[in-house]
Amino acid sequence: MKLSDIKKKFSVKTTGEPKNLSLTDEQYRRLLLLMSLGQRTLVRSDEETEIGLADIEQHVQSFSEKFNSTDLVSYGIETDMYFDSESLYDKTSEIIDYYRDLVFIGELANRLAARDIKVQGKTKKEIDIEELGRIQEHYFEEFDNNDVKNLRLIKQDSSFH
Numbered sequence: 001m002k003l004s005d006i007k008k009k010f011s012v013k014t015t016g017e018p019k020n021l022s023l024t025d026e027q028y029r030r031l032l033l034l035m036s037l038g039q040r041t042l043v044r045s046d047e048e049t050e051i052g053l054a055d056i057e058q059h060v061q062s063f064s065e066k067f068n069s070t071d072l073v074s075y076g077i078e079t080d081m082y083f084d085s086e087s088l089y090d091k092t093s094e095i096i097d098y099y100r101d102l103v104f105i106g107e108l109a110n111r112l113a114a115r116d117i118k119v120q121g122k123t124k125k126e127i128d129i130e131e132l133g134r135i136q137e138h139y140f141e142e143f144d145n146n147d148v149k150n151l152r153l154i155k156q157d158s159s160f161h
Contacts, residue, residue, distance in 0.1 A: 028067035109139035
């Protein structure tokens with residue numbers, strides 16, 4: 001899917017009659033965290049691309065004083081825009097890093113287990129799901145205990161392609 005397609009799919013239309021939404025201070029703080037996670041996940045950090053959500057983000061962040069959350073939202077006088085405070089940015093970064101590690105380790109364990117089954121010469125139909133699970137669990141334990149410290153690449157031939 002192209003970025004332009006994503007923009008079309010997720011763009012926010014700001015027409016219509018506004019509705020009220022009641023939130024506690026804590027619910028508002030969690031909403032800010034959720035918005036920051038979504039924005040940082042959908043918008044590539046190396047580009048100033050928007051996917052049509054900035055208007056709703058600005059609107060929600062504009063209520064930070066009312067919800068006693070100015071520690072999570074900063075305001076740029078020069079830009080006349082709200083943005084995540086350093087505190088919110090750090091919390092979001094911590095969650096994103098944790099999630100990326102989980103996905104990486106999970107994918108690595110799954111691929112290594114599938115490779116080990118394939119090395120045994122078994123076809124997809126012959127794979128015992130319990131055996132695959134045991135092999136995956138072995139890798140999960142290894143990564144839990146040692147991260148990737150013991151992971152080594154061994155070339156099968158004299159060059160990488």
